[in-house]
Structure formats: structure tokens, C-alpha cells
Amino acid sequence: MNNQTNADVIIIGGGVSGFTTAYFLKQSGLKTLLFSGKISPLKKLSITGKGRCNLTNDCDVDTVLQNIFKNSAFMRSSLNAFPPESVMQWVKTELKIPLKTERGGRVFPCSDKASDIVEALQCSHNTQVVSEGVAKLLVSEISDSPQINGVKTSTGIEYYAPKILIATGGVSYPKTGSTGDGHSFAKQVGHSIVPLNPALVPFETSENCSDLAGLSLKNVRLTFGKFVEQGEMLFTHFGVSGPLVLTASCFSHTLPHELSIDLKPALDAETLDRRLLREFSENKNRQLKNILPALLPEKLIKVFGERSGLSEKRACEISREERRNLLELFKNFRLTVIKLRPMEEAVITNGGVNVKEVNPKTMQSKIVKGLYFAGEVLDIAAFTGGFNLQIAFSTAFAAARGIEMEFS
Numbered sequence: 331m332n333n334q335t336n337a338d339v340i341i342i343g344g345g346v347s348g349f350t351t352a353y354f355l356k357q358s359g360l361k362t363l364l365f366s367g368k369i370s371p372l373k374k375l376s377i378t379g380k381g382r383c384n385l386t387n388d389c390d391v392d393t394v395l396q397n398i399f400k401n402s403a404f405m406r407s408s409l410n411a412f413p414p415e416s417v418m419q420w421v422k423t424e425l426k427i428p429l430k431t432e433r434g435g436r437v438f439p440c441s442d443k444a445s446d447i448v449e450a451l452q453c454s455h456n457t458q459v460v461s462e463g464v465a466k467l468l469v470s471e472i473s474d475s476p477q478i479n480g481v482k483t484s485t486g487i488e489y490y491a492p493k494i495l496i497a498t499g500g501v502s503y504p505k506t507g508s509t510g511d512g513h514s515f516a517k518q519v520g521h522s523i524v525p526l527n528p529a530l531v532p533f534e535t536s537e538n539c540s541d542l543a544g545l546s547l548k549n550v551r552l553t554f555g556k557f558v559e560q561g562e563m564l565f566t567h568f569g570v571s572g573p574l575v576l577t578a579s580c581f582s583h584t585l586p587h588e589l590s591i592d593l594k595p596a597l598d599a600e601t602l603d604r605r606l607l608r609e610f611s612e613n614k615n616r617q618l619k620n621i622l623p624a625l626l627p628e629k630l631i632k633v634f635g636e637r638s639g640l641s642e643k644r645a646c647e648i649s650r651e652e653r654r655n656l657l658e659l660f661k662n663f664r665l666t667v668i669k670l671r672p673m674e675e676a677v678i679t680n681g682g683v684n685v686k687e688v689n690p691k692t693m694q695s696k697i698v699k700g701l702y703f704a705g706e707v708l709d710i711a712a713f714t715g716g717f718n719l720q721i722a723f724s725t726a727f728a729a730a731r732g733i734e735m736e737f738s
Contacts, residue, residue: 338493339361340495341365343499343705344367344369345374345497345498347729348497352455352456364455365462371452374508376448379436391413398717425447496512498515500706500707524683532571534671539565542630543565547564547591547593551595554590555587569671590664592661605625610645616644621645622635679711682706682710683708692732704728
């Protein structure tokens with residue numbers, strides 16, 4: 331016979347949503363168990379924001395909603411209940427971590443250490459953490475209505491609780507424990523799963539970008555279908571990455587699809603042409619490859635020479651038509667995107683538990699009584715800038731309050 335341990339609430343998932351829910355349940359007097367699996371708790375949080383933890387964005391709820399590109403309407407209730415302002419106040423006053431706001435409203439710990447947030451969350455709850463994986467949800471039928479009953483672990487031990495929260499994350503960064511188990515559990519008890527795809531992920535291009543690998547471009551304008559935005563990007567050995575590219579990856583297109591980079595967005599075509607004419611006039615007898623360093627990063631000079639065919643030509647030999655073609659390269663440097671990089675390299679997962687089957691105010695399942703969801707396991711996704719962690723905090727807060735109401 332299996333050993334049995336009873337609790338009021340079982341949380342499956344040792345990420346930010348799970349620990350945040352545990353924190354907000356700590357004053358309720360409810361006995362809570364958190365199953366973190368074999369991976370170190372909050373491992374994904376420890377690498378967010380390149381290890382600095384961009385935990386939210388200092389903006390209003392409407393701005394957050396505008397930055398959620400998947401199922402933003404579902405988030406309105408939980409964001410109103412626990413908006414960015416409340417998250418920042420909670421972290422500063424309850425977790426005792428000073429914060430700072432950087433470009434674009436991005437909020438970080440003053441220490442620039444994600445580990446500060448990790449340690450604070452791990453030390454600020456009254457939950458028993460179980461380093462064991464869950465294999466199955468236990469459901470009983472009460473009056474023809476499914477009711478959550480508990481979980482069965484990978485070692486066969488059954489733990490019973492009337493409330494269970496699935497906060498297992500998506501399937502990006504699987505080495506941090508996000509392996510898709512939560513989707514399997516949800517599907518097991520009747521929930522539908524919106525297909526999982528990588529989001530906030532680099533692009534592979536048909537062009538060989540190995541000569542440009544490591545080149546970072548600032549203040550360029552990227553166009554990818556309807557997506558047009560100015561900012562930073564990065565060339566890699568397989569194609570392109572960086573903030574602009576990651577955001578562009580959230581806009582679905584049939585691949586292959588053309589990507590265009592305006593290398594001089596601050597200059598219109600006429601102004602840039604006058605600049606070229608001036609450079610050519612001042613360097614009439616110099617080859618183009620020796621003039622371009624005044625206009626381009628070193629790694630782009632060879633590529634420009636190859637694409638224009640003018641590398642060895644002297645400025646005085648370049649025709650008006652050839653200059654126009656060169657101008658086009660500056661304003662419309664084109665690459666062909668052939669595929670997204672794999673899920674393992676994605677920042678977040680696009681897809682998950684269908685939000686139509688979840689109460690947006692309490693995060694409780696509409697299919698199985700007593701079952702709740704929070705965080706990336708749900709089919710909600712946002713752009714970079716702290717918005718995805720804001721989703722995790724707000725849904726966790728809503729789930730905790732929803733669970734407490736059931737016990738009151």
C-alpha cells in the first residue's frame with residue numbers, strides 16, 4: 331500500500347509561479363506542498379535577463395496588455411488585481427530587494443543579481459518543498475463532476491489535496507525543468523492544449539552569416555512583414571538574434587520570409603545619398619572598401635563589397651546607378667529567414683493550456699474542480715521587457731486568492 335500525505339494545496343512546479351503562489355498562501359494557514367522535481371528550484375528565474383532578472387515593467391496595465399501578443403484579454407482581471415506597481419511594491423517591501431528602472435521601463439534588482447530574487451522567494455514561504463516529480467493527477471467523480479483529489483509521484487507515493495496548482499512552465503529551456511509535464515497533466519484530465527511553438531527565438535537565414543557572427547547593430551530598423559521596429563540586433567553563425575529579432579519572431583509568417591534591415595534609419599535616402607557623394611568626393615581615388623569604414627562596422631564591409639560588386643572600384647569610377655544600388659544596401663539590407671531556432675533556444679513557449687477552459691479571475695479550471703493553473707503553462711505570451719514575468723506574478727496571485735476563497 332502506498333504511503334499517503336495529506337495537504338490542503340499541492341503546487342506542481344518549482345518556478346516563479348509556483349513559489350509566488352506559495353508565498354501568497356503562507357498567511358492563509360493552509361498546509362501546502364510544492365513539488366519541484368529533481369531540478370534546482372527557480373533555476374529558470376536565475377538566468378532571466380541574462381542573470382539580472384527583468385522582473386516586470388514600470389508601466390500601467392494597458393501597456394502590459396499591449397505587450398501581450400497572445401490572449402491579452404484573459405489577463406486583464408489578474409493584472410488589475412496585481413499590476414506592475416504592486417509587484418514592485420511587494421518585491422521592495424516584502425522581499426526586501428531594492429529595485430531600479432532602466433530603458434524601456436525594464437525593472438531589475440539594484441544588485442543586478444537574479445539570485446537575490448531567487449533566494450528571497452525560496453526563504454519567504456511556509457511551504458514544504460518536495461524534490462520529487464509528479465507522474466499523474468488523481469481525480470475523483472463527485473456527482474458526475476470531476477474533482478481533483480491528489481497526485482501520484484514517480485516513485486508511486488500518493489499525496490492527497492482538494493486543491494492543486496499546475497505551475498510547471500512551458501517547454502523552453504528544458505534543462506531548467508520546463509519539460510511540458512504540466513501540459514500532459516492538463517490533457518490527462520480533459521483540457522485541450524494549444525500547439526506549442528518557440529517564441530522570442532532567433533532566426534536562421536539562407537544566407538551564410540558566419541563572417542558577421544558576433545556583430546551587434548544598434549539603432550537599426552528591422553522590417554519583417556508587418557513588424558517594423560527600431561533597436562538592437564545581433565548576427566550569429568546561423569543567422570540573426572538580439573532584441574529586435576526575438577520580438578519579430580512572435581509575428582507568425584510562412585517561411586521562408588524576407589527580413590529587411592535599415593542600417594541608417596536616422597537618415598532618409600536623399601540625406602544618405604548626399605553623405606555618400608561627400609565621401610566619394612573627398613576620397614576620389616580610394617577604393618570603396620577603404621571608404622566604407624567611415625560608414626559601416628568592419629565586419630559589414632566585406633559583405634557590402636560582395637553584394638555590390640564594387641569593393642575594388644575607386645570612388646571616381648562608381649556610376650550613379652551603382653551608387654543607388656549601394657544606397658539600397660544601406661536602407662534595405664535583406665536576409666531570408668528559413669526557420670526559427672529550436673524550442674531549446676526560445677525564451678518562452680507560444681501555446682499551452684487553452685485559456686477558454688480557465689477562469690481568468692481565479693485561474694481555476696472550468697473542467698476539473700479544484701485544479702488551478704499559473705504562469706507559462708497557460709497559452710499566454712508576451713514580448714520582452716519584463717512582461718512574461720509579470721504574467722507569472724499576476725496569475726500566481728490570482729490563483730492564490732482563488733484558492734483561499736474556496737477555503738473561506
